[in-house]
Amino acid sequence: MQILKTLLFVTLLISSFTVVEYVKNFAIAIPPDLLNHKHVFGPLIGVTKNDTGDIDWVIAGTWRSILTNDTNDNTTQNNQSSGAFKAAIEMIRPDGTSRHSHTLTDFVVMNSTQNADNNSTIFNGTSTISLHEGPAVDIPTSIQRSNNGNIYIVTIDPESVDYHFGKSPLIYGIVSNPQFMKASYLTR
Template structure:
C-alpha cells in the first residue's frame, strides 16, 4: 500500500513538472488574453503572452496548469491528466450598468491530455462553452458553478454540470458531475494557478462582497443564531491528524462522531499534507459536502441540519474515512 501511494505521489509530481515545463503545447500556445487594465503577462516557460486590447470587455483573467490523477470506476488511480486552463472574468450586464455588487460573468476553457498510468490510451479533451450560473467567494475559495461542453470520442457532450473552485489563488479543482459524465472518474481535475492579473483578484471577490452585503442585511438574525448555537454547544471540531494518509479510519480525530441536528462540524488540517473532506463512501462523492483542497492549518465547516449517517473520505487519500451520525 505504501509503495502504491509513493508511486501515486511520484506520478503527480512528474505530471506537474511535465505540464509546467511544457506548457507551450498547442492547447495554450499563441493564446492572447485581453485586459482592460492593459497588463501584459508572460507565461513562465512558454512564448505565450497575454496583451491588452482596449476594445475587450474582459477585466480579469487567470491561467494555469492541469496536473491530476483520475480514478477508474473502482475508485483506484488509473489516469494522468495534464494540460492547461484559462479563465476570464467580465463585468456583469446588470441593470443601470452597475457592477458594484453583482458577481461578474465568466468564460472558462481547458484542454488536457489523458494517459493511463502505464503510458497507453493517450487521448485529448477540451472543455468549452462554460455558462456561469452562480459565483461565490468566502475569502479563501472562489467557487463558480455552471454548465460546460467537453469533447468526447464520438461527439462533444453539452450541458455538463461543472463546479470550479480556486483555493487561495493557488490551486484549482474542476469537477464535472459524474452522474452526467463519468469519464473523469469521481474526483476533480486538479491544477495550479500560474498567473492572474489584478483585475482577476478584484473581480474574483465580487461574489464575496455580494454575500457580505446580504449577510449584513441579516446580521442581527445571524448573530442570534450563532449565539444560540454556542449556548447550546452545537459545534464540534475534528482534526485531520499527522500522517493521516496512512491511518485509515484513524485519520480523523475524533471518529466516528455523534451530534445533534443543527450542529456545525469543523475539520482542521493538522497534517503537513494536502487533504479533502468529501461526503460519500467507497471513494464516491455523494455531493452533500466537499471542502476542496485543505492546505495545512486550513479548516472547513459544515452544518448538519438533517438526521442521518454521513460517511466521508479524502479524495486525495481514499483510505482516509470518517463518519458523522446526526440525531
C-alpha cells in the same frame, strides 16, 4: 508632371487610410480580457481512481480563466460566453497507453458562492466537454478558485459524461507564476 504628382499624392493618401484601417481592425481582434490582464492560466493535474483505489488515468493539461472571487463582478456573473474558463485536458494510463485528449469550453456561470470553510469561491455552471462520441453540452461543472488565486479545482459531473473522468473527478489547476519561472535555480 502635375497629374503624376496628384496621382502619387492620392495613392499615398489612400494607402495611409488602408494602413490605419488595418491597425484598427487588428486592435479590435484582440480579446478584451487579454488587454485588461484579467486572465490567468496554468497547468492542470489530476488522477482518476477505480473502485479498488488503483489509478486508472493520469490527467494533465492547460487552462485559462477570467473568473474572479468577486461575487459582485458583472464580468463573471453575466458571462454567457466561452471565455470564463477553458481547458485542454489530456488523459493517459499509468503504463503510458491510451493517450487521448478532451476540451472543456463554453463554461457559463450560473451562480457563485463564497466558501468560508476553505477560503474559496465556487462557480457553478455548465460547460461543453469534448468526448470521443462528440461534444457533450450543458454538462454541470464547478470551478472552485482559492481566494489567493493560486489554485483552481475543476469538477465535472461524472454521470453526465458516463464517468469518463472517474466517479469523483477533481482536476487541479495551478496558476502560472512568471516570477517562479524566472527563479535563479531554474536558470542554472
